[in-house]
Amino acid sequence: MVVIGAGFAGLQCARRLAGEPVDVLVLDRENHHLFTPLLYQVASALLNPSDIANPVRRIFQNAGNVRVRMAEVEGVDFAGRRVALADGTSIPYDRVVVACGSRTNWFGMDGMASAALPLKNLPDALALRNHVLACFEAAAFRDPTERAALMRFVVVGGGPTGVEYAGALSELIRRPVRRDFPDLDIDRARVVLIEAGPSLLTGFPAELGDYARRELERRGVEVLLETPVVGGDEREVRLGSEARIETRTIVWTAGVRPARLVDAMAVPKTDGGRIEVDERLRIVGVADAFAAGDAAAARSRGGTPLPMMAPPAMQAGRHAADNVLRDLRGEPLRGFAYRDKGTMATIGRSAAVAAIGRVRLKGFPGWILWLALHLFYLIGFRNRLAVLLEWTWDYLRWDRPIRLITRARGDPAAPRVG
Amino acid sequence: MVVIGAGFAGLQCARRLAGEPVDVLVLDRENHHLFTPLLYQVASALLNPSDIANPVRRIFQNAGNVRVRMAEVEGVDFAGRRVALADGTSIPYDRVVVACGSRTNWFGMDGMASAALPLKNLPDALALRNHVLACFEAAAFRDPTERAALMRFVVVGGGPTGVEYAGALSELIRRPVRRDFPDLDIDRARVVLIEAGPSLLTGFPAELGDYARRELERRGVEVLLETPVVGGDEREVRLGSEARIETRTIVWTAGVRPARLVDAMAVPKTDGGRIEVDERLRIVGVADAFAAGDAAAARSRGGTPLPMMAPPAMQAGRHAADNVLRDLRGEPLRGFAYRDKGTMATIGRSAAVAAIGRVRLKGFPGWILWLALHLFYLIGFRNRLAVLLEWTWDYLRWDRPIRLITRARGDPAAPRVG
Numbered sequence: 001m002v003v004i005g006a007g008f009a010g011l012q013c014a015r016r017l018a019g020e021p022v023d024v025l026v027l028d029r030e031n032h033h034l035f036t037p038l039l040y041q042v043a044s045a046l047l048n049p050s051d052i053a054n055p056v057r058r059i060f061q062n063a064g065n066v067r068v069r070m071a072e073v074e075g076v077d078f079a080g081r082r083v084a085l086a087d088g089t090s091i092p093y094d095r096v097v098v099a100c101g102s103r104t105n106w107f108g109m110d111g112m113a114s115a116a117l118p119l120k121n122l123p124d125a126l127a128l129r130n131h132v133l134a135c136f137e138a139a140a141f142r143d144p145t146e147r148a149a150l151m152r153f154v155v156v157g158g159g160p161t162g163v164e165y166a167g168a169l170s171e172l173i174r175r176p177v178r179r180d181f182p183d184l185d186i187d188r189a190r191v192v193l194i195e196a197g198p199s200l201l202t203g204f205p206a207e208l209g210d211y212a213r214r215e216l217e218r219r220g221v222e223v224l225l226e227t228p229v230v231g232g233d234e235r236e237v238r239l240g241s242e243a244r245i246e247t248r249t250i251v252w253t254a255g256v257r258p259a260r261l262v263d264a265m266a267v268p269k270t271d272g273g274r275i276e277v278d279e280r281l282r283i284v285g286v287a288d289a290f291a292a293g294d295a296a297a298a299r300s301r302g303g304t305p306l307p308m309m310a311p312p313a314m315q316a317g318r319h320a321a322d323n324v325l326r327d328l329r330g331e332p333l334r335g336f337a338y339r340d341k342g343t344m345a346t347i348g349r350s351a352a353v354a355a356i357g358r359v360r361l362k363g364f365p366g367w368i369l370w371l372a373l374h375l376f377y378l379i380g381f382r383n384r385l386a387v388l389l390e391w392t393w394d395y396l397r398w399d400r401p402i403r404l405i406t407r408a409r410g411d412p413a414a415p416r417v418g
Numbered sequence: 419m420v421v422i423g424a425g426f427a428g429l430q431c432a433r434r435l436a437g438e439p440v441d442v443l444v445l446d447r448e449n450h451h452l453f454t455p456l457l458y459q460v461a462s463a464l465l466n467p468s469d470i471a472n473p474v475r476r477i478f479q480n481a482g483n484v485r486v487r488m489a490e491v492e493g494v495d496f497a498g499r500r501v502a503l504a505d506g507t508s509i510p511y512d513r514v515v516v517a518c519g520s521r522t523n524w525f526g527m528d529g530m531a532s533a534a535l536p537l538k539n540l541p542d543a544l545a546l547r548n549h550v551l552a553c554f555e556a557a558a559f560r561d562p563t564e565r566a567a568l569m570r571f572v573v574v575g576g577g578p579t580g581v582e583y584a585g586a587l588s589e590l591i592r593r594p595v596r597r598d599f600p601d602l603d604i605d606r607a608r609v610v611l612i613e614a615g616p617s618l619l620t621g622f623p624a625e626l627g628d629y630a631r632r633e634l635e636r637r638g639v640e641v642l643l644e645t646p647v648v649g650g651d652e653r654e655v656r657l658g659s660e661a662r663i664e665t666r667t668i669v670w671t672a673g674v675r676p677a678r679l680v681d682a683m684a685v686p687k688t689d690g691g692r693i694e695v696d697e698r699l700r701i702v703g704v705a706d707a708f709a710a711g712d713a714a715a716a717r718s719r720g721g722t723p724l725p726m727m728a729p730p731a732m733q734a735g736r737h738a739a740d741n742v743l744r745d746l747r748g749e750p751l752r753g754f755a756y757r758d759k760g761t762m763a764t765i766g767r768s769a770a771v772a773a774i775g776r777v778r779l780k781g782f783p784g785w786i787l788w789l790a791l792h793l794f795y796l797i798g799f800r801n802r803l804a805v806l807l808e809w810t811w812d813y814l815r816w817d818r819p820i821r822l823i824t825r826a827r828g829d830p831a832a833p834r835v836g
Contacts, residue, residue, distance in 0.1 A: 030823065030825075031822065031823040032822050048466040048467075049822060049824060050466055053822050057599065058597075058821065064600075067601060069555075069558070069559070070552075070555045089559075122825075123825050127826075133449065137487075140487070141487070176476075179479050180473065180475035181475065183485060382811065393800065401800055402468040404449065404468060404473065405449040405488070406467060406541070407541050408541055
C-alpha cells in the first residue's frame with residue numbers, strides 16, 4: 001500500500017503500520033518530516049532547521065516493511081489504482097492513504113502572494129529569518145521614513161502561528177537585535193498583529209484569547225482586532241477600513257488550504273476544498289482509498305470537519321492505518337472519533353495558554369506544559385536534546401543565536417531589502 | 419578606518435583594534451564570519467550551519483569602537499580614499515585593510531565551473547549535502563548504469579579540504595546512508611579522490627601524505643595520484659590520460675584565487691593575482707592601505723608568498739592592525755614574520771595528521787589534537803559547545819544526523835538529480 005505524505009497524518013499512519021504484515025511505501029516530496037509547531041522558532045532565529053526536521057528514511061530505519069521514496073506526486077488514478085509521479089512514472093497500489101497536507105491560503109490576493117512571507121514550511125521559515133535580519137541591516141543606512149518602514153513588521157492572522165511568531169519576533173527584536181544594532185533606535189521597531197475576527201486564538205476559550213492579547217501588548221506587540229486585510233504589496237498592507245500600514249514585511253499566517261494535489265482529484269470535496277471522507281476515513285465514492293490530515297475533512301461522530309491542525313491529523317492518520325489493517329484481516333472498519341486533548345499556544349518567555357478539557361492554564365504553568373508537550377511530541381531523542389539545550393540557552397541568556405542571513409547557492413544578490 | 423572582509427584576516431584585524439582609540443568599520447557581504455575549516459562537516463551532514471557561522475555584529479557587541487555593515491564592496495578608490503559599495507554609495511576612510519579573501523579557482527574550465535560543486539562557502543556546503551543525498555534518493559529508482567554513476571563521487575584536489583571531505587563522505591555513506599537506504603547496495607558506492615601531484619597533502623611532510631592516502635584507502639576511498647583533471651561536465655570527469663570517470667558528482671577543491679574585488683584593483687599583483695604587499699603589509703605603491711589574508715601575498719621575512727590558509731591570514735590580520743595602531747601613534751611600522759605553528763588535516767574517525775615543528779602526529783593522537791585545536795579556534799562558547807556535542811554524538815552513534823535535503827524558497831523543483 002502507498003501513503004502519500006510524511007506530515008503528521010502520513011507519518012503516524014506509516015508508524016502504526018510498521019511491523020505489521022503489510023508492505024508500505026511512503027511518498028513525500030521532501031526527504032524529511034517537519035515538526036511544524038516549532039517552525040516559528042526557526043523563523044525567529046532560535047532553532048536550527050535540523051532540530052525540527054527528521055529524515056523520513058531515518059525514522060523508518062528499523063521498519064523492514066516500510067519503504068520511503070522522495071517523490072512529487074502528480075495525481076492519483078483511483079480507478080486504475082496507481083499513483084502518478086512528476087517524473088512520469090507511476091506506482092500501483094492495493095490501498096492508498098492520501099495525507100498530502102496543506103499549503104498557504106492567499107484567499108485570492110495575488111499581490112499578497114508575491115509580496116508577503118508565509119510560514120508553512122522550512123524554506124518559508126529561513127526566508128523569513130533572513131528577511132527580518134536583512135531589514136535591520138538595511139535600516140541602519142536608510143532615511144528615517146524608509147527606516148521606519150523597514151522596522152515595522154506586520155503579522156496577518158491571529159491564530160496560534162500568528163500569535164506565536166509575533167511574540168517570538170518581539171523577543172528577538174527587544175534583546176538580541178538591540179544588542180547587535182547599537183546604530184539603530186530599536187525602541188522604534190514595531191510588531192503589528194492583525195486579526196479579522198473579534199479576538200485572538202479563535203477556537204480557544206475567550207479568556208485565553210484575551211490573555212494572549214494582553215500579554216502580547218505588554219511585550220510591545222500592537223494587536224489590531226476586527227481588522228480585515230484586503231490587500232498588500234512590497235510597500236504596504238491595506239486594511240478593510242481604507243487604512244494602510246507602510247511596511248517592508250508582511251508575514252502571512254491567515255490560513256491554509258489543501259495541497260495542490262487535492263485540487264486535481266476528481267473526488268467529492270468540501271467548500272474549503274478538503275476531500276470528503278466517510279466516518280471510517282474512506283474517500284467518498286472511491287474504493288480502497290483513505291484520506292487523513294489537512295487534505296481531508298474528517299468529522300468526529302458526524303460533526304463539522306475537524307480543524308486543520310496537527311492533533312486531528314495524527315489521530316486520523318493512526319485511525320486510517322488501523323482501518324487498513326482491519327480491512328486486510330477482513331474485519332469491519334471502525335468509525336473515527338476524535339479525542340480532543342486540548343489546544344495550546346505560546347506567547348513568549350514564561351507565557352502560554354492551554355485549554356485541556358475544562359482546565360485552563362495560562363502564564364508560567366501553561367508555558368511549562370507547552371514546553372514539555374512539544375518536547376514529548378518531537379521525534380527522536382537527538383532533536384529533543386538539541387531543542388532542550390537551545391531553549392535553556394535562550395532562557396538563561398535571552399539569546400536567539402541563529403541570527404544568520406543565509407543565501408542559496410547561485411544567488412549573488414543580498415536579500416531583497418539589502 | 420575600514421576593514422574590508424570579516425574572514426579570518428579581517429576578523430582578527432578588527433578584534434585586535436577593538437577597544438583601541440580608533441573608529442573601525444567592518445564591511446562584509448555576509449552578516450556572519452564563517453569558520454571554513456569545518457565547512458566540510460556541514461557538507462557531510464554532521465554540523466549545522468550555525469555551528470560554524472557567527473553573526474559579525476554579535477562578535478563585536480561589546481566593542482564600542484567597531485561598527486559592522488553588511489555590504490558588497492565594488493571597488494576601492496585608493497587615491498580618493500573611498501570604498502565604493504554595490505548600492506552606489508561610497509564610504510571615506512583614512513586607512514583601509516583589504517581582507518576580502520578568495521573564491522574557487524576553476525583554472526579556466528568553464529564546463530567544470532557549471533557542473534562541479536565547490537566547497538568554499540556555506541551555500542556551497544549545503545548544496546553539496548543536498549546533492550549527495552539526492553543522488554542516493556534517485557539511485558534507488560534508476561537503471562543499473564545510471565545508479566552506478568549516481569553512487570560514484572569524485573573529489574578533485576588532494577589538499578586538506580579534499581582529503582577531509584573525501585574521508586567524511588566515506589563515513590557518511592558507509593554507516594548512516596547504508597542504514598537509510600536498505601533498497602540500495604551501498605557497497606557499490608565509490609568515493610574517488612583525484613590529485614594532480616605525486617602525493618596527497620602537498621606541503622605536509624611526505625610520510626603524512628602517505629599515511630593519509632593509506633588511511634583513506636583503508637576507509638574505501640580510491641586515491642588517484644599524478645592524475646590531472648582536464649575537464650568535466652554533468653556526465654563525467656575527464657582525466658589527462660584520456661580516461662573518463664562517469665559520475666553525477668564532481669566536488670571541486672582544487673584551488674582558490676583572490677576575490678573578484680581584487681581583480682578590479684589597479685595595484686601590483688603576483689602571478690596568482692594576489693595583492694603585492696611590502697613586509698609591513700602595506701599595499702605596494704598605495705598610501706594608507708594594508709592587505710592581509712588570501713587576497714594579499716604576504717611574505718614572511720621576504721620569502722615566497724604564504725599559503726592561502728587560515729593561520730597566515732589570522733596572523734597577518736593581527737599584524738596589519740598592530741601596524742595601523744603604530745601608524746596612528748607615529749611609531750615606525752614593523753615587518754611581518756609568520757610564526758608557523760604547524761599544519762594538520764583530519765582523515766576521519768580516530769585519524770588525522772599533524773606536523774608541528776619537528777613533531778609529527780598521526781592516527782588517534784593527531785585526531786585528538788585536531789579536535790582540540792579546532793574547538794579552541796571556533797568562535798564563541800555556544801558554538802564550541804554545539805560542535806562538541808555533535809562530535810560526541812557522531813562518535814558514540816556513528817551518526818551524521820543532519821541528512822536533510824533543503825530547498826530554497828521559491829524553488830519548486832527537487833535537486834537537479836531528483
